Amino acid sequence: MNIKNKAMGDITGFLKIKKKEAGNRPVVERICDFSEVEQILNSEDRMLQAARCMDCGVPFCHWGCPVDNLIPEWNDLLFRGDWKGAYQRLSATNNFPEFTGRICPAPCEHSCVLNIQQDPVTIRENEVAIVEKAFSEGYIKPVPPPVRTGKKVAVIGSGPSGMAAADLLNKAGHEVTLFEKNARAGGLLRYGVPDFKLSKATIDRRLEIMIKEGLTIRTNVNIGIDIPMQIIVNQYDAVCIATGAFQPRNLLVEGRNLNGIHFALDFLVSQNKINGGESAGIAGSVNAKDKRVVVIGGGDTGSDCVGTAIRQKASKVTQIEILPRPPMARNPDNPWPFYARVMKTTTSHEEGCERIWSLSTVRFTGDEGNVTGVEVEDVEWTKEGSGYSMKIIDGTSRIIDADMVLLALGFIHPAQSGLVKDLNVNTDGRYKALASQGHGTGFNKVFAAGDAVNGASLVVYAIASGRRAARKIDAFLRERGK
């Protein structure tokens, strides 16, 4: 098909062109390494996929995207072969499409009008294709701000929210220092998300550009411990707290102190550090090789543990979840265009893991101080009013053998670090209560963004939040500069 002669006006593209995804590397190959699982579609096919965008009167995809990506516009440019124009539209709303294009769960696709037929436009894949082409063609170059404002901003925490805030504030001409307590910048993108979902070279490539644009990054600096918060507040004209939400939910049942039971993030950080050539310290011994691994928690972090344990050559991996198995299709109370709460099978699940739902953990069994199993019971969920009630099913108690247990039960709030103590505020676990004026913490010149405000969330929300904080800080500084 000659795509150049077609126009977006051909609004029947979606009828003629079938959805085509890039696909993943074969399981047998990918479980032998930590390289990215997802492949890249050739440019011609990718442009055709963009042609499936219908030019809807109301682009619900745009409503579904937390960074307000101008999806129909860049799909149109992509369809016409204007990759540079497509990138310009994409980067107008999203600092890091190379991150979201890889690991965003794509609420936009859930809202896509074509998803009424379960056949949405491949928005996320189109996004990553555009940004990767922009890098390979050299469209993305460092562009330092033409003038500096003379204002100094400290951003604490270098995850996607801190990176987004720092990027926009630097581009606005402020002198920005991004502080990070770890050895490298990137936050959970670097130390939480496994390489097989997001290669760390992707983060380094973007950070290099930001540094060439004038951003200062100071790693191995734990604000609140290495430098008191008050000094930062005194030295900078504005401060943005983007420290994430790292306090994991625990499972305080009998046997919790046995060896071999770890928080999911400790396990994932350890492997990410090893992959990145960093010393993982004692955590480096947290390895699943030849072990029967039970992952408690059916969410995405649990799934990342599954993929990592499989690559470490665990002998068996089981993932258990207390909630019931999600439905295969939308329930009536979860209609389009909302995010579909349906059964999700990740690439890690495809690699060989048993998944069990509606299981409550009673206790951990052990021998000589080491975990040997997880005692579980089936539970039943019954709808009660607007919620659900859970009941243990008698006589269903059994033990799942385990040499390693990974707790992937979510995160409750930011770690109660020195920084929180320095601020001397009652955070109710988060900085949210302080965000009385949008993303300002209520403290003179201290703002907050990302998971530190919203609780554990998604990269796209972190970027959106970082962008909002940057706009508030910029307005605050410009107001003060008058």
Ligand SMILES: Cc1cc2nc3c(=O)[nH]c(=O)nc-3n(C[C@H](O)[C@H](O)[C@H](O)COP(=O)(O)OP(=O)(O)OC[C@H]3O[C@@H](n4cnc5c(N)ncnc54)[C@H](O)[C@@H]3O)c2cc1C
């Ligand atoms: C295992 C895992 C997998 C995930 N997978 C996905 C996914 O596939 N898709 C998706 O959209 N989201 C995913 N997420 C969620 C996503 O990574 C987070 O929502 C996002 O990274 C939050 O960004 P943030 O900038 O707010 O905080 P973070 O990324 O948590 O970054 C905060 C940074 O602040 C630093 N810091 C903290 N305190 C201090 C201090 N006192 N001084 C200096 N630095 C400090 C931390 O070291 C960290 O680097 C995943 C999360 C986890 C845990």
Ligand code: SF4
């Ligand atoms: S950032 Fe996420 S929601 Fe927005 S267009 Fe990209 S994949 Fe869709």
